[in-house]
């Protein structure tokens with residue numbers, strides 16, 4: 059235990075002894091008057107613990123480069139509103155369908171629908187054929203994508219689909235196929251994290267529908283599945299009915315505002331649904347996400363009429379947060395398309411700069427097209443720890459790797475510290 063921690067514990071102990079000695083009716087005295095506010099003192103001790111946690115988090119925040127979360131969060135005004143309005147004192151619950159909602163009883167379904175209507179067109183969905191919801195996370199969005207895809211295909215073909223996903227894709231897709239008891243084919247990815255079209259062709263099961271999960275930005279290398287090439291493979295097998303779900307947890311957040319917008323536009327790449335994390339690009343302060351699909355897909359799900367909710371509930375979860383869609387809505391209103399575009403392009407520019415600087419140092423590094431994730435030969439453990447870097451391993455690229463995800467809070471000045479540390483190793 060550190061000296062500071064020992065000191066803090068002694069202070070707490072002394073405070074507790076003083077407290078117990080002073081409280082009438084406490085362990086050290088005889089009787090407790092009914093109105094005694096004894097609860098305030100243990101709360102102070104709880105605050106000591108909370109403050110210790112806060113101190114640690116705030117210390118880690120600045121140099122946290124290894125994970126795809128935007129730590130440049132601007133929700134102070136939202137929390138002020140929440141407190142001032144009194145809404146904080148309500149259990150606000152979005153049980154229900156945001157696109158089939160006549161009730162506003164302590165829910166924010168109408169705000170949730172507005173959020174989906176803001177983002178849907180950015181991914182090429184038409185407003186009159188749009189359905190979706192604010193999810194708990196990217197994983198929750200993938201769960202909906204795989205569930206909706208498999209039910210849609212089953213309805214069309216009366217056969218259970220096979221799920222195809224690359225072995226570089228996020229593990230949630232494998233977990234969810236397992237959870238939903240679906241047959242899974244892991245298609246090999248190349249050393250840049252992209253599904254290999256020839257391997258897909260070899261793996262296709264001819265008499266079963268195909269539920270494709272395309273990775274638009276793999277977690278570690280930021281590899282983007284080449285939808286065009288993979289769709290060309292599928293087109294050579296017209297007997298196979300196909301549903302395409304895009305797992306765009308991080309990249310789906312920023313690509314619509316860049317020159318690469320077409321990569322996540324279903325008018326160009328004809329996918330059926332897309333999942334994006336809310337806490338990665340957008341600056342939500344807790345896990346959240348978006349799941350967006352068409353009305354056509356939504357209307358081909360197993361209907362479960364729920365009388366007390368006045369309709370058929372297609373989504374997996376009943377109770378859902380009503381506060382999360384409000385935060386999303388707030389962020390959209392305060393950032394807007396222009397703000398997102400500025401952030402997205404800044405991230406890509408900084409990522410390209412970092413890759414150049416690593417090249418100048420002669421440190422093996424890679425940056426995939428459209429990506430904000432620079433991956434490189436793994437530095438020593440002290441640097442990994444200092445910058446909270448995530449590890450990976452790929453024999454094809456020399457073995458041990460690490461990456462930096464250039465999010466909004468990762469600036470060139472901070473990255474220069476990392477580069478200086480790296481240089482001192484050489």
Ligand SMILES: Cc1ncc(COP(=O)(O)O)c(C=O)c1O
Nearest residue numbers: 195196197228275276277307335
């Ligand atoms: C490509 C990809 N998909 C899905 C996920 C899971 O998202 P979440 O953490 O929001 O559940 C991640 C998380 O990093 C990811 O990188």
